[in-house]
Amino acid sequence: MKDSILIVRNLKVSYKLRGGIIRAVRGVSFKLMESESLCIVGESGCGKSTLGLAISLSLPPNALIEEGEILVNGANILKVNPASVRGRLVSLIPQDVGAALSSLNTVGEIFNDVLSPIRSSKEDSYRIASSILESLGFSDPYRILKSYPHELSGGMLQRVLIALALSLNPKIIVADEPTSMVDASLRKDIVDLIRAIRSKYNVTTIIITHDIAISPSLCDITAIMYAGKIVEIGPSRSIVENPLHPYAIMLLKSIPRIKRTVRLKPIPGLPPDLSSPIKGCPFAPRCPNVIGDICNNIEPREYRLGDRLAYCHIYSGELHGTVPN
Numbered sequence: 001m002k003d004s005i006l007i008v009r010n011l012k013v014s015y016k017l018r019g020g021i022i023r024a025v026r027g028v029s030f031k032l033m034e035s036e037s038l039c040i041v042g043e044s045g046c047g048k049s050t051l052g053l054a055i056s057l058s059l060p061p062n063a064l065i066e067e068g069e070i071l072v073n074g075a076n077i078l079k080v081n082p083a084s085v086r087g088r089l090v091s092l093i094p095q096d097v098g099a100a101l102s103s104l105n106t107v108g109e110i111f112n113d114v115l116s117p118i119r120s121s122k123e124d125s126y127r128i129a130s131s132i133l134e135s136l137g138f139s140d141p142y143r144i145l146k147s148y149p150h151e152l153s154g155g156m157l158q159r160v161l162i163a164l165a166l167s168l169n170p171k172i173i174v175a176d177e178p179t180s181m182v183d184a185s186l187r188k189d190i191v192d193l194i195r196a197i198r199s200k201y202n203v204t205t206i207i208i209t210h211d212i213a214i215s216p217s218l219c220d221i222t223a224i225m226y227a228g229k230i231v232e233i234g235p236s237r238s239i240v241e242n243p244l245h246p247y248a249i250m251l252l253k254s255i256p257r258i259k260r261t262v263r264l265k266p267i268p269g270l271p272p273d274l275s276s277p278i279k280g281c282p283f284a285p286r287c288p289n290v291i292g293d294i295c296n297n298i299e300p301r302e303y304r305l306g307d308r309l310a311y312c313h314i315y316s317g318e319l320h321g322t323v324p325n
């Protein structure tokens with residue numbers, strides 16, 4: 001049996017602000033096998049990027065890892081020099097494409113910098129970079145290397161970022177909303193490209209997306225996050241076809257899907273404020289299946305349901321909640 005390449009154990013990440021603290025990731029655990037792919041899905045502000053930034057050791061300076069472990073091939077990457085991990089073991093394709101690339105440097109200069117741990121000269125870095133760019137569909141990679149980021153289209157920039165993330169041959173790539181900055185016509189190309197690099201580079205991928213409907217076409221596994229926690233995780237197709245957690249069910253009913261005839265139902269209410277303590281289930285104020293005192297006071301534990309894990313009191317044998325439909 002294959003070993004896990006990535007184990008995230010009880011990860012808690014906060015942001016320090018002048019007026020307080022935001023608990024953005026409040027105890028996340030999951031495992032991934034080599035070359036497996038995971039989609040992380042959830043509403044804005046639920047902690048998806050924070051989780052991705054923590055795994056790729058790219059958190060901003062005001063972030064604090066309060067608890068937990070991130071094991072890559074069995075070693076806790078939170079305990080080693082980040083420079084030996086970032087880009088080499090775990091690499092990030094950031095959410096904000098525009099901000100990720102300095103407008104003062106050509107793409108070639110940016111590659112030269114990123115490749116500094118392995119290249120022998122500028123020519124060497126151009127050679128490595130052009131071969132990756134070519135493998136990602138650029139027919140004239142040297143022209144791209146001589147260009148400044150603002151001279152490239154959104155789709156080209158997205159592919160340059162994917163190439164940069166691959167350049168040190170990482171084991172794991174985190175792509176934060178890789179299709180959000182490109183127009184609808186290019187989305188399928190980016191999705192196809194990410195699927196292709198998974199098999200070509202044998203890389204484990206974590207893809208952060210708002211769009212749960214695309215997860216079966218992109219990822220083996222889907223984790224649904226709510227208020228800094230995973231609420232359901234399992235094979236993507238099972239989750240999209242038969243979600244079990246009330247939030248996952250409502251999320252799927254709230255998004256437009258092809259071949260869908262029933263009306264969309266937005267989820268009423270708002271997620272909790274992550275700067276205040278949360279008691280009980282964080283979804284309780286919005287949940288149609290809430291079981292009074294229990295949900296309001298006790299945090300749900302994990303329940304294994306076939307191929308899935310769901311965090312909801314309904315699945316406790318002792319309680320008589322209504323299983324959602």
Ligand SMILES: Nc1ncnc2c1ncn2[C@@H]1O[C@H](COP(=O)(O)OP(=O)(O)OP(=O)(O)O)[C@@H](O)[C@H]1O
Pocket residue numbers: 015016017022024042043044045046047048049050051060062210274
């Ligand atoms: N640098 C920061 N300093 C303070 N708070 C932050 C910072 N970055 C994110 N947050 C807060 O942490 C919480 C989680 O944010 P995060 O960006 O991880 O969510 P997200 O799920 O990626 O949202 P989106 O879908 O909008 O990208 C939010 O409350 C957000 O406002």
Ligand code: SF4
Pocket residue numbers: 245246247281282283284285287288289290291295300311312313314321
């Ligand atoms: S634990 Fe309770 S409030 Fe939370 S999702 Fe389940 S039923 Fe709803």
Ligand SMILES: [Mg+2]
Pocket residue numbers: 048049050095176
């Ligand atoms: Mg985000």
